[in-house]
Amino acid sequence: xxxxPKLDYSVIWVNRMADIPQSAWDDLAQPLTTPFLxxxxxxxxxxxxxxxxxxxxxxxxLTVWRDRKLIAAAPMYVKGHSYGEFVFDQxxxxxxxxxxxxxxxxxxxxxxxxxxxxxxFLMAPGEDEDExxxxxxxxxxxxxxxxHLSGCHxxxxxxxxQPVIERNGFKSWLHHSYIWQNQGFSSFEDYLKVFNANQRxxxxxxxxxxxxxxxxxxxxxxxxxEKSLFPLIYRFYSSTCDKFMxxxxxxxxxxxxxxxxxxxxxxxLIAAYRQEDDQKPVGMSFCINKGNHLYxxxxxxxxxxxxxxxxxxxxxxx
Numbered sequence: 001x002x003x004x005p006k007l008d009y010s011v012i013w014v015n016r017m018a019d020i021p022q023s024a025w026d027d028l029a030q031p032l033t034t035p036f037l038x039x040x041x042x043x044x045x046x047x048x049x050x051x052x053x054x055x056x057x058x059x060x061x062l063t064v065w066r067d068r069k070l071i072a073a074a075p076m077y078v079k080g081h082s083y084g085e086f087v088f089d090q091x092x093x094x095x096x097x098x099x100x101x102x103x104x105x106x107x108x109x110x111x112x113x114x115x116x117x118x119x120x121f122l123m124a125p126g127e128d129e130d131e132x133x134x135x136x137x138x139x140x141x142x143x144x145x146x147x148h149l150s151g152c153h154x155x156x157x158x159x160x161x162q163p164v165i166e167r168n169g170f171k172s173w174l175h176h177s178y179i180w181q182n183q184g185f186s187s188f189e190d191y192l193k194v195f196n197a198n199q200r201x202x203x204x205x206x207x208x209x210x211x212x213x214x215x216x217x218x219x220x221x222x223x224x225x226e227k228s229l230f231p232l233i234y235r236f237y238s239s240t241c242d243k244f245m246x247x248x249x250x251x252x253x254x255x256x257x258x259x260x261x262x263x264x265x266x267x268x269l270i271a272a273y274r275q276e277d278d279q280k281p282v283g284m285s286f287c288i289n290k291g292n293h294l295y296x297x298x299x300x301x302x303x304x305x306x307x308x309x310x311x312x313x314x315x316x317x318x
Contacts, residue, residue: 009132010065011139017043017075020063024070027124034118034158035290036111040263042075048255051112055250056080060107060143062136071124072132076140078149079108084250086115087155087175096150103150107140110155113250116295117177119154120161129164137168180318191318206307207315213305216278217316220269221289229269229281230260236284236300266290270316272301272308285312 014020017039025039035041051057057077064072081104082089096103110119121136123129140152154165156177166172185191192200210217220229234256241249259267268289271281283301287294299313 008066009071009135011135012063012065013139013143014061014063015059017046017059017061020061020070020073025073025122028070028073028122031125032118032120032122032158033291033293034116035266035288035295036114036116036118037075037120037122042111044255044258044263045112045251048252048258050251050255051077056083057112062139062143064132064135069124071127072136073122074109074136075111076107076109076152077112078105078147080105084113084248085110085155086113087173089153101150105147106150107144107152108155109152114297115156115177117156117179118158119156120158121165130167133164133168137165180314188315188318203315206310209307210272210305210311213308214275215272215282215305215308216275217311218271218273218278218281219316220271222265222267225260225264225267225269227260229271229284230256230264232281233259233269233284233286233298236302237286237298238300239302240298240300268294268317270312272305272312283308283312285317287317 017025020039022039022043029037029039045051046059049055051059056079058079060076060078062074062076063070079085082093085108093103121133123132143149144152154170157165162172183194192203195203220226231253234251234253237251237256238249238253266288268287270285270287272283273279273281282303283299283305285299286297288297289295294317296313296317299309301308
């Protein structure tokens with residue numbers, strides 16, 4: 001840890017989430033919409049061996065304390081590459097190389113391997129956001145200079161926080177994402193009414209294809225999820241990575257196992273079973289829920305079934 005006092009604040013860089021009291025961190029993180037800044041999720045990513053110095057994600061979390069109370073924090077990582085960010089800045093790295101400027105290592109603010117909007121500095125209620133942001137940005141500048149880092153990037157930021165960080169010298173870079181919003185639908189049939197007749201017919205046909213294949217869909221949430229399903233999530237995730245996304249298997253088997261004891265209350269599984277075997281799922285999507293937001297994260301199947309991907313990842317979650 002490196003401590004840098006400023007006024008009545010102490011700025012401390014921490015190399016492990018485990019060195020920050022969970023209750024202190026979650027007092028700042030749990031009121032937010034996003035679940036991916038909570039202590040348990042971030043700590044699991046580290047202790048499972050998913051985000052470590054060996055994998056190119058060196059944790060360096062910025063914390064601000066007053067009288068031994070955590071009043072602000074930001075999960076951050078020193079990166080020697082751009083893998084697992086889902087934002088493709090390789091063109092900037094290539095331009096830097098041609099200009100003779102080192103692009104790596106760099107400092108990154110985001111939840112590793114999670115392209116979900118919501119990143120921001122965590123702050124205690126009642127604190128002066130502008131003042132604390134200035135202190136944290138100054139600490140980041142000093143950290144980058146001291147450690148010869150090319151710069152600092154924040155990815156998938158909370159739109160409400162974006163103007164705050166832009167006032168402190170950061171420039172925005174627009175990317176796209178896909179978000180489904182419930183426009184007051186009370187049922188799936190209500191949702192279908194926004195489509196024309198041909199589109200509705202196609203969606204119904206796709207859903208029927210799953211049933212015709214002899215598959216039954218089951219949804220499991222929180223404490224209803226059996227422990228044995230969590231290692232299976234990794235197998236489905238791993239299978240999809242092997243098929244379609246070579247080199248993108250960032251999360252370890254241990255990460256999914258460790259979700260069961262302390263984070264299953266946020267997990268939602270949509271599993272497909274053969275009608276003759278309701279014990280072994282043949283496909284599954286893995287989602288995270290917080291409040292009225294559902295985040296689709298991963299999916300996989302052991303056999304190919306027509307339209308199962310749409311059912312498990314889109315229609316059933318909706």
